[in-house]
Structures are given as structure tokens and as C-alpha cells.
Amino acid sequence: MEFQHTPVLLQETLKGLNIQGDGTYVDCTVGGGGHSKEIVKALTSGRLIAIDQDVEALDAAKVNLAPWAEHVRFVHANFKDLDHILVDLSINRVEGILMDIGVSSYQLDQGERGFSYHQDAELDMRMDRSADIPTAKDILKTYSKEDLSRIIYEYGEDRWADRIATFIVEARKNRPIENTADLVDIIKRAVPKGARLDKHPARQVFQALRIEVNHELDVLAESLQKAVNRLEVGGRLCVIDFHSLEDRIVKNAFKQMATGCICPPDFPVCVCGHHPEIKWINRKPIEASSEEAKSNPRARSAKLRIVEKLGDNNG
Numbered sequence: 170m171e172f173q174h175t176p177v178l179l180q181e182t183l184k185g186l187n188i189q190g191d192g193t194y195v196d197c198t199v200g201g202g203g204h205s206k207e208i209v210k211a212l213t214s215g216r217l218i219a220i221d222q223d224v225e226a227l228d229a230a231k232v233n234l235a236p237w238a239e240h241v242r243f244v245h246a247n248f249k250d251l252d253h254i255l256v257d258l259s260i261n262r263v264e265g266i267l268m269d270i271g272v273s274s275y276q277l278d279q280g281e282r283g284f285s286y287h288q289d290a291e292l293d294m295r296m297d298r299s300a301d302i303p304t305a306k307d308i309l310k311t312y313s314k315e316d317l318s319r320i321i322y323e324y325g326e327d328r329w330a331d332r333i334a335t336f337i338v339e340a341r342k343n344r345p346i347e348n349t350a351d352l353v354d355i356i357k358r359a360v361p362k363g364a365r366l367d368k369h370p371a372r373q374v375f376q377a378l379r380i381e382v383n384h385e386l387d388v389l390a391e392s393l394q395k396a397v398n399r400l401e402v403g404g405r406l407c408v409i410d411f412h413s414l415e416d417r418i419v420k421n422a423f424k425q426m427a428t429g430c431i432c433p434p435d436f437p438v439c440v441c442g443h444h445p446e447i448k449w450i451n452r453k454p455i456e457a458s459s460e461e462a463k464s465n466p467r468a469r470s471a472k473l474r475i476v477e478k479l480g481d482n483n484g
Contacts, residue, residue, distance in 0.1 A: 176203030177468040178409060181455050182267060183207055185407045185475040191215045192264030195255075197248035197396070202230035204267055209237040216240050218263075220254065222247045222297040247297070249388040251395045262401040270389070271411040272296075272379060284379060286371035289350035294375075294382045305378040309346045314338045324386070324414065325377030333359040333374060349375075376412065386414060393422045397446055400478035405450065411470045416454070423447065423476050450475035 176182075182204060186194065190213035196205045199219040209217045219234070219241055221227045227245055234241050244254050248268060255261070272284055283293040283305060292305040303311070312320075314334045322330035336359035337346065346352055353371045360370040380386055396406050410416045426446045430439040454472035462469045 175465045175467070176200075176207075176269075177461070177465060177471045178455060178457060178473045179204060179207060181473055182407050182409065183211070185450060185455075185473065186265040186267065186405050188212070189215065189264055193260060193262075194218070194265045195251070195263055195267070195396075195399075196220065197251065197266065197268045197392075198270065199230045199243075200226050200269065202233040204269060205230060205241070206233055206237075208267070209234060209240050212237075212240050215264075216242065218242050218244060218254070218258065218260070220244045220246055220248055220251075222300075224297070224299065247388075249392050249395075251392065251399065255399060261399075263399055263404060264401055265405045265407070266396045266400065267407045267409075268392075268396065269409045270385070270415050283349055284375065286349055286353050286369060286375050289348055292347060292349055292352060292378075294379045296383045303382065305382050306345070306347050308378060308381060309337060309352065310341065320381045321374055321377045323377075324380040325373035325375075326413070327373040327377070329360050329364065329370075335359070380414070386418060389415065389418045390422045393419065394426070397426055397476070397478060402478055402480045404478045405475060406447075406478075407473060407475050409471055409473050411467075411472075416472050416474075419474055420454075423449065423474060427476065445479055447476040448479055450477055 186208065188194065188208060188211040190211065192212070192215045194208055194215065195218045196208065197220050199205050199221045202219070205217060205219050217240055219227070219230055221230065222245070224245060227243055231243055242258060246254055255263070281290050281293070283290045292309065294305040295302060317337055318331045318334035321327050321333055327333065333356055336355050340346060340355050346355065352374070356371045356374055357365070364370070393408070400406060408419050410419055427449055429443060429445045430441055431443045432439050432441045451474065454474050457465070457468035457471055
């Protein structure tokens with residue numbers, strides 16, 4: 170299957186990065202290269218570090234960015250390893266970093282990956298299929314009812330989490346739950362018909378399993394701090410997220426890094442010496458226009474937050 174992925178909030182992201190022709194930029198989740206293509210086109214003597222943990226995405230990006238290959242370094246890795254990646258490339262600071270968090274349209278559409286509840290496939294859901302980690306199928310086989318309920322509720326924000334977990338545990342007594350169609354059938358039986366009118370009942374469960382398989386939230390806040398640490402003064406970090414769990418982490422991490430004095434409010438003068446590391450470029454997240462949301466449904470839930478690195482003595 171051809172890797173097709175329409176980049177969301179493209180022009181807003183490019184503007185937010187404030188690209189300098191001779192700068193160094195990092196796309197932490199290059200995907201098929203939609204955002205990266207426009208970034209590298211704006212470079213003159215600069216360079217782009219294109220990172221992705223999905224080998225197939227990285228291969229597609231290499232094809233799409235081939236005309237600008239001399240400006241691009243491709244890295245198969247998770248963005249949580251940003252420090253190691255830049256050290257290995259002898260790069261200390263960069264002018265801009267983009268994180269487009271979540272699953273791509275291509276990954277959803279590629280049946281054998283197991284991300285989509287619309288296609289029957291083996292329940293894998295690993296972003297990096299070379300990684301030796303439990304798949305969604307393994308989780309459904311080994312997790313207790315309590316643990317299944319917890320991840321479905323916390324990561325899927327599904328009010329029927331406990332009931333769905335109960336049905337999963339009962340169903341696996343008869344045979345292993347190995348395919349997406351099997352899981353969808355269980356979820357449909359677990360969720361009352363009246364609660365299935367507004368959205369597909371499996372959407373939140375599949376989201377929860379994907380997050381658990383790939384540990385997507387575990388390292389997000391830490392990775393945001395690493396990214397800010399690696400920015401030049403005046404450098405920009407743009408983060409695009411797609412659901413409330415990610416957005417809460419991003420917002421809170423940026424809020425903490427943008428905070429100055431942390432002394433108790435009754436202190437007459439500041440004694441902590443704490444300075445903000447970043448400033449907000451947009452406190453309110455940028456969302457897709459009605460036109461973009463109509464043409465690209467994935468953009469409907471996208472939120473873009475942009476911050477800029479401050480100097481060491483910014484008061």
C-alpha cells in the first residue's frame with residue numbers, strides 16, 4: 170500500500186516553526202514526510218533530522234523526500250531517545266522541533282497492523298513492528314480483568330470499561346482473542362445498544378490498547394522537556410496532538426516550563442531563582458479550519474501548541 174497521509178495544520182505548523190534557511194530542524198514523527206517535505210523545501214544550507222519508529226513510514230519518507238536527500242538525515246528510533254539521537258549526530262542545539270503525536274492515516278488503513286476496528290486483522294498495534302514488546306493480542310490474553318478495565322478507562326476514557334473488560338475475560342476462556350473483528354464483536358456485545366448511537370463502540374478501546382502497547386503517554390512529558398532542552402534560544406517546539414489525554418500532558422508540561430518564580434505566594438521577594446524556560450506562542454491551541462476538517466476528517470480533533478525557548482537569564 171502506498172503511504173498516503175495528509176499532514177494536518179500544515180501551514181500553521183510551518184508558520185509556528187519560524188523556519189530559518191540555515192537552521193537545523195527535527196521532525197520527531199516524520200510519517201510519510203508531509204510536514205517534513207515543506208520544512209526541507211524552506212531550507213537553504215540547513216538540515217532536517219527525520220525520526221520515526223515505524224520502518225515503513227521511514228521508507229516512505231525517504232522516497233517522498235528524495236529530491237532533498239542531501240539536507241535530510243533519517244533515523245529509525247522513538248522520539249523519547251532524542252538526546253541520544255542528537256549526540257550520535259554531533260548536534261547540540263536545533264532551531265525547531267515538530268512532534269505530530271499519534272497514529273497516522275496510513276497505519277489505520279493498513280489492515281495487517283491491527284490499528285483499525287473497520288478492518289479484520291491480527292491484533293498487533295505496535296508502531297515499531299521490530300520492537301520486542303507485547304502486542305494488543307498479548308495484552309488481551311494476559312492482563313487481568315482489573316488491568317484491562319483500568320487501561321480502557323484511563324486511556325480510552327470509556328465509561329463502559331469495566332463491563333467491556335468482563336466480557337473480554339469471559340470470551341477468552343473459550344478461545345484466544347486474536348483478531349480485530351473478534352474484539353469488535355465482544356465490545357458490541359458489552360456496550361448497550363443505546364450507547365452505540367453517536368460513535369463506534371470500539372474506538373476508545375482500540376485507542377486504549379494502542380496507547381498501552383506503545384507506552385505512548387509514559388514518556389511524553391519527559392520527551393517534551395528533552396526537546397525544549399535541545400532548542401537554541403529563540404527556537405520553536407510545535408506539538409500536534411489528537412486526544413484529550415495527550416493534550417493534557419502537553420498543556421501541563423508547557424505550563425510548568427513557562428512558569429517563573431515558584432516561591433510561596435506569601436514570600437515578599439523571590440528566593441527560588443526559578444526562571445521560565447519557554448514562552449507561549451499560542452496559549453489557546455490552534456485547531457483546523459472548517460474547510461480542513463471537512464476535507465481531512467483526521468484534522469477534526471487536532472490541536473497545535475507552539476512554544477519558544479527563552480534564554481538562561483530571562484527573569
